[in-house]
Amino acid sequence: MNYGLEFELLYPKEDAGGAAEVRRLLRASNLDVEPDIQFFVVARKERRIVACAGLAGDVVKCVAIAAECRGTSLSLKLMNEVQQVASIERGHNHLFLYTKPENAVLFEGCGFHQVVSVLGSACLMENTPVGIRDYCDMLAAFRQPGERIGGIVVNANPFTLGHRHLVQQALGACDWLHVFVVSEDASAISYADRLDLVRAGLAGLDRVTVHAGSRYLVSKATFPSYFLKDAKVVEACSTALDLLIFRRYISPALGITHRFVGNEPFCAVTRKYNRDMHEWLEHASEEGPALRVVEIPRLEVGGIPVSASRVRQLLGEGDFEMMAHLVPATTLALMRAKYAGRARARTFRRETRIIEVK
Amino acid sequence: MEITKEAICGTLESNDLLVKVAPRNELEVVISSEVMRQFGVRIREVVEETLLQMGVTRGQVVIEDKGALDCAIRARVQAAVLRGCECDELNWGVL
Incomplete structure (x- = not known):
């Protein structure tokens, strides 16, 4: 289904040609390149970039997939690659991402879970079902009595x-x-x-x-x-x-x-x-x-x-x-x-x- | 075996699973699966068996399952734990 698909890292500051191609792909999904992105994980098909996901620290940003490749489970492969790279190369096992609420279900299929969602505008997700819960458990130890x-x-x-x-x-x-x-x-x-x-x-x-x-x-x-x-x-x-x-x-x-x-x-x-x-x-x-x-x-x-x-x-x-x-x-x-x-x-x-x- | 650092193993591909382990004071296994209703109980059994065999009594094990077979679940959990324990010497007989 994904013959000839190759994943690689693209550093926008070092690769102007690649950065321009990523920018075109993002623009087609009405997104912009964020200046704080350190690198993109890109998928190439016949050397053409068909999907990208940016990483800024522990935040996944600027995720886009070329229209002709949607519905091929490419997003799953892409988000899998992002999590592997973030973990192994950067030591970030806990990732966050923002998306529109209507796209949340897509990322739920890729191991992300919703933290909060503002109807019609934005949704914050993290790649663990227990991230915010663990944090609350830790906080609860500091509870104090009082009205x-x-x-x-x-x-x-x-x-x-x-x-x-x-x-x-x-x-x-x-x-x-x-x-x-x-x-x-x-x-x-x-x-x-x-x-x-x-x-x-x-x-x-x-x-x-x-x-x-x-x-x-x-x-x-x-x-x-x-x-x-x-x-x-x-x-x-x-x-x-x-x-x-x-x-x-x-x-x-x-x-x-x-x-x-x-x-x-x-x-x-x-x-x-x-x-x-x-x-x-x-x-x-x-x-x-x-x-x-x-x-x-x-x-x-x-x-x-x-x-x-x-x-x-x-x-x-x-x-x-x-x-x-x-x-x-x-x-x-x-x-x-x-x-x-x-x-x-x-x-x-x-x-x-x-x-x-x- | 003692999980001393965060580690991951596996993928989100169909028929595979992604396992993440992290140090914790208690043992906790969190499972999300595409086939939770059909096989959720069995997946938990396999994971807990594997952890028991490896002598893991503490740590957090988070699993995103995409319909993996038992053998794949076992292998991925083992590899994630070994990475999380920074274990170099391995008793293959136990596994």
């Missing part, structure tokens, strides 16, 4: 007095608080350091559990923009998937009844995320019990709301005196010891480049 259990998700890039203020305010309104630190290592401050600083910054506060983040919680790599052209739709449904995972799985595992969030005076994207929180967590639906979303006004120092982005700006400028008003001593010490040098090194490199250009 009002709070949850906060922070990136803490880096941890500021604003974060501490948010946690203290939230603690005033609940019996126990679970704080999750976004684990995606895509921020200026490394995940390990962000987690350490949150733990250090919240030391001494009772009734708080600090959790390491996970792939199921605001993970930036798992962003379903690949099959949707309209950036606004992308944004809307990506927050929906993230929030529905929180509502359907994470909240019930820990008994979380309230999600606390700092109000957002600066960043439009975060402001939208806060708005979406009310929509997806509070309103009645079949996605598990509703939560209350509580927005807490930001801490202000000298009439200006404290934000991590302001702290990073001060880090770039090397203004540690000003920074000392915005962050706890533990954050200040680490910024000074570890990140100040880096900020300087970056500035230095930029200067040398300018000289070369001249």
Whole structure:
């Protein structure tokens, strides 16, 4: 049925001709090439690419099959190949993928299972029937008694007095608080350091559990923009998937009844995320019990709301005196010891480049 | 035998199965199959027998079955476990 079918890896950055062929194949399925794809698994028939699937870390993206090859179980062979390659070459045994809900059944035949689905827009799948369940079992061990259990998700890039203020305010309104630190290592401050600083910054506060983040919680790599052209739709449904995972799985595992969030005076994207929180967590639906979303006004120092982005700006400028008003001593010490040098090194490199250009 | 790392074996081709093993404190076998209603019980028997023979008492074994025969199931489970145990010396007599 699949005579002369060959699978190979294609690195789009090294193989311009192959990349163009993949782009044409994707375009025929109304998809775009995502820039973060490291390589494609492609199937060739008589040297022509008839199917492709991209891999960006542990996320499968940009899966397309030429129209004339559909209905030949090629998708099964392709997705099998992707899982073998990801496991053996990259050590990724646990894969995620986004697709349109109407295509979910196709991937279910290839060993993928649905995590959450937003009707009419997007569906998140993983290649194990027990991935999210194992995660919930792990979380459930941290359950605490109480009627009002709070949850906060922070990136803490880096941890500021604003974060501490948010946690203290939230603690005033609940019996126990679970704080999750976004684990995606895509921020200026490394995940390990962000987690350490949150733990250090919240030391001494009772009734708080600090959790390491996970792939199921605001993970930036798992962003379903690949099959949707309209950036606004992308944004809307990506927050929906993230929030529905929180509502359907994470909240019930820990008994979380309230999600606390700092109000957002600066960043439009975060402001939208806060708005979406009310929509997806509070309103009645079949996605598990509703939560209350509580927005807490930001801490202000000298009439200006404290934000991590302001702290990073001060880090770039090397203004540690000003920074000392915005962050706890533990954050200040680490910024000074570890990140100040880096900020300087970056500035230095930029200067040398300018000289070369001249 | 002790499963010490994640490993996979097999394919999703028709008449085959994909086996994934991972370290866990308890033994758990999760089976999805195209022929669950007809042969689900038998598939579980074969898997559990194979694990017992190999002395696997802990670990997670996740199976995506595409209608494999018993002998294929046994072989794939054995290979996945051996990979997951990073086992170099093998007692073929037991298998």
